[in-house]
Amino acid sequence: MTDWYMLLAAALFAIGAMGILVRRNALVMFMCVELMLNAVNLTLVSAGRALETLDGQLATFFVLVVAAAEVVIGLAIIVAIFRYRETASVDELSELKG
């Protein structure tokens, strides 16, 4: 059964990575990062269960906390960029000059 959880997590991670590479909207790319984090969480919980330990679930807890902090900062940056440039498309933000 663990194998199937791992395969589901691998598929979710691959879809998330695909979204990062294909989409231009910064918000959608950010959601794809969350999708990849969720896939890794599933891996951690499944592996922890197979190894009969709670450490996987605790690692998931910390991943979740870091993801929450990341969302706060990331969305603040996206909103700040949007106020200057009126766009959320990463293609139009390709120059580092502000």
Added chain:
Amino acid sequence: MTAEVVIFVLMGLTALGGAITVVMARNPVYSGLGLLGTMLSLAVIYVSQLAHFVAAIQVIVYAGAVMTLFLFVIMMIGVDVAEDTSENLPRQRVVVGVLAAATVGFAIYLGVSHGFAWVPAASGDPAAEATNGTVQAIGEELFRTWVLAFEVTALLLTVAAAGAIALAYFRRGRTVRE
């Protein structure tokens, strides 16, 4: 067929469907709702894996707080701006799709046809009492073995909150105050 298999198939399919919606949907709101579906499906999977606390915080923090914040920002930035679908890199979508399919295909090849052991010590049915992630069990472990990491987490969240306020407060060349 045990209940866990049935739950895995149903929730795995909805999780994959939600994930594909995130990538394919033109409208960012649909992407957000697809991600919400994936997160809730994973929460159900966590319950069937006896990770009760993780399932609870998955719903409260991810599906509740994070997705609300996402939808809030999507509505604030505006959903009517159509995304440019032209390809700057030739055949970018096809190449990325093939790469993703190859990754998953290789994982399936390893796991199904070669019996690859994803977790080395995995043996049969795990003991339920060892992995029963109740709030009490998680809390005891969290405040004994992992207490330092937990303290650092508090620092991280404080820095993140201060950083978000700073990003909103200071504008180029001037502050909001003036």
